[in-house]
Amino acid sequence: MADARTSAGIADRGRTWIVLYLATAGVVILLMMVFGLVMRLAQSEWIALDPAFYYQLLTVHGIGMVGIAALGGVAVLWHYLSAHVALRPAALAINLVLFMLGVAMILWAVFIGGFAPAWTFLYPLPAVGSSNGQWQAWSAVLDLTGVLLIGVGFLILCLEMGRGIVAAYGGLGRGLGWHVLFAGSKEKVPPPTVVAGTMVVIVTTLALIAGATIVAMTILNVLFPALAIDPLIAKNMIYFFGHTFINATIYMAVVVVYELLPRITGRPWKTSKVFLAGWTLSTTMVLVIYPHHLLMDFAMPGWALAIGQVLSYVNSLPVLVVTGLGALAILHRSGISWDVVSTLLLIAMFGWMAGVIPAVVDATISVNYVMHNTMWVPGHFHFYLLLGLLPMIFAFMLHLARGEDVAAHGGDLSALLYLGFGLGFVAMFLLGGWASVPRRWAVHLPEWLVWDRIAAVMAVGVVVLATVFVVTFLLRIPRILRHG
Template sequence: MAKTETTYPISRATKKGVVGHLAVAATVLILMMAFGIIMLFNQGGLITISPDLFYSIMTVHGIGMVGMASLGGAAIMWYFLCKYVPLNPKVLMTNLVLSVIGIAMILIAAFVFKFSDAWTFLYPLPSVSAKQHGMAGAMFFLNGVLFVGVGFLIMYLEIGRKIAKQYGGLMNGLGWDMLFGKSDKHYGPPAAVVASTMVVICNSTAILAGATVIIMSIINILNPSIVFDALLAKHLTYAFGHIFANATIYMAVVGVYEILAKYADRPWKANKVFLIAWNFSTLFTLMIYTHHLLMDFAVPKWMLLIGQIFSYANGLPVMVVTAYGALMIVYRSGLRWDMASGLMFLAMFGWVGGAVPAIIDATIVVNHVMHNTKWVPGHFHIYMGLGVTIMIIAFMYYYNKVEGNRRDHSWDRISAAFYTVFFLGLTGSFLYAGKISAPRRWAVHLPEWMLSDIVGGISACFVLAATISFTLRFFANVKYTRTANTTEEMVHDTTSLMKKSS
């Protein structure tokens, strides 16, 4: 097995691909936030849009946010992983091109051809939409999602192939050689390699499940006499959607391992506890999509029990070792906090905070009452907005500091404070709306639900303003022309920059 200490320079082509992913992710994020505000103000009665437009926006908002998080997470994962594993930057750019094409097709489907089956596109809804609004909308949407999936699958195959070559097998990327006594090393591969291996396994499986149901839906639209088992289609859809959305944070968390360790000048070592946690999370992540099916009486009870029990278990292994590890890394390290390190640490709170209401919702008796209320977008927005998105923004600041010698400004800290406070207001309004049984996915709300919608919409306006500020700061300072650095040089550069920071 190759030495895990081997490092490779980060090429200019890689930096271009990383910046491209971040630029598209940031642009999509701002657009999706604006769509979210429109929906909240419509539900709150402050503006009025047609139900058709509302559901088109809702469809784009849901799948757009997952796509944004995936692109940003991929940028983080690829940037740090390519220091340990020699990756082909052309593959990263291929993913970006296919994703942009897919995003454009999804937008055309929703706003030109009025496709509005929600981001889950549950079979046979695409076929119903094709009959109502014409075949073009459904075909653009399904093929758009397929383009995005193929781009990511190509990327994962490249990562998996190179990890297997570097470490003597893909599963050794999860430390199996050390866990099962085939290696005398005290630590496994770098944390970035372990997390990336998990993502490759889970998301490759998810994409294949999604491709299956998408292709079957396309066939059904072209030839309605060919039908598909609806319950199997739902399983495949949620196996794709839940795993793919869940894995966004597992890509982004690579930034936590790398950035906090560099700032604290302490290596994040993959000991046996760390490796066991990631192996369990790999298995659980593939299983727990069934908690989306708790209200389906036709699903076997043993599958529902898996959905409940392992939804509890899945939130613990990686989250605990990562949160605890982050605390130990920074404890008495003399770390000088800046936007990158501070936001990465804040993201730990978002991850943990988003998991708590999710675990509550995964309880069957609670799920029967709460799952179709705004409680669900409440927990998911905490997870995505204060977890994944914060990690992506933190990486944007880190990238510009390391590659462009940018220094933080007081306005950055003000923007971060506004983002955090008002995002808590937004998610709090969702959770409260769930408590009073306000339904999700309804274009029109009763008067007693509207106050929470208005509070959420106003809070979201401040969040959007802060996000625009982050994005403008990134674009104003971004560079990818700096000569390639080794890991050791980047550590030295980062340390020097932190000492210069105020």
């Protein structure tokens, strides 16, 4: 009895943190969207913006969205994972404190110190901008230290989730279900959430270790320029980190699909061998395909680029296929009545799958020679982040806002409008890329303004609907906390 009460207490405390995570994510997403809109308005020449300020916004929007994608994704994963394995909410608390501290440092560094090398802080840009007066040297150190703190926070979360999985299932291999996949065991078959959680723990931990190392090396390089780094190694480490970290956010958030669709339709999502094989394949491939970010780097060994291209084609497929087919199997003739939550989940599956197509196109070396550094690139990742990842997080928020009631509650129109404006918005990036409009340019040529302007209008619609979702959630927080 005492035990039951303690674990219920822990679950409750965990819930309060999850709500805090989602509230933070909601507010930051809206703010970063507004920054994105301002960038689009500036490129449209509808507002006048100092180009230096555009690059500051670009830097904050990039790192802010990536960080908040992780914060929102991990809230989804933790919430559902903690029903299967015992997790200590203290890790959530430590991470949120480090996150806030890191964000404050980054904002200070960028808007006061002028640091603006984009979120990828590609070596040797932080030191070069510092020495040629582009920004204050202290701002580079402050920003990167903030990034480091945020990374340490997420590392602590990953280690805690890893510990919980190992304690409950007896190892990370068993968390991925290898005993079922390879030895045909029927003991302790991990549910989909545990499988996804294990993959996230493995790949994010590796990404964060590489990321923390290169960030620390870059800080040293800014402070002591004589400590040079091999630029090719630096770029490999940065993209191994960045690629893996942002991809893992979708693998965190997709858990909401595995958990909610069965509840809504009353049909279980069983762990099949195909499901396990899909997740194991994606676990390995997501780690080795990052060279698709270095296809223009002629100094890279040819075999690494070949891996980057070929495996990029197949990387997302296993998890996409098992998730897509699993969802269709559950939905088929389920008699589901659609509402905003279920529609957002369906949009998320579509956005993720469709967004992978332009990504794969760009991972083709011959195409990359032309498309690299054009708007095609933000086109593909906004597709699966804006229309794949965010709908998962919004669906989770709205589900909690209704006290986890799975009866249909209407509101599907808002989800469809979000899809419509979102598609219009990403289409303008892709069309711009098709016409070779460069990415990361503060000022555009008159010929390019048509895409910029349509995108700006579409972005207003996206911001309005995202505000509706987030505010609905925020207003319900007192009730969510009271009813537990």
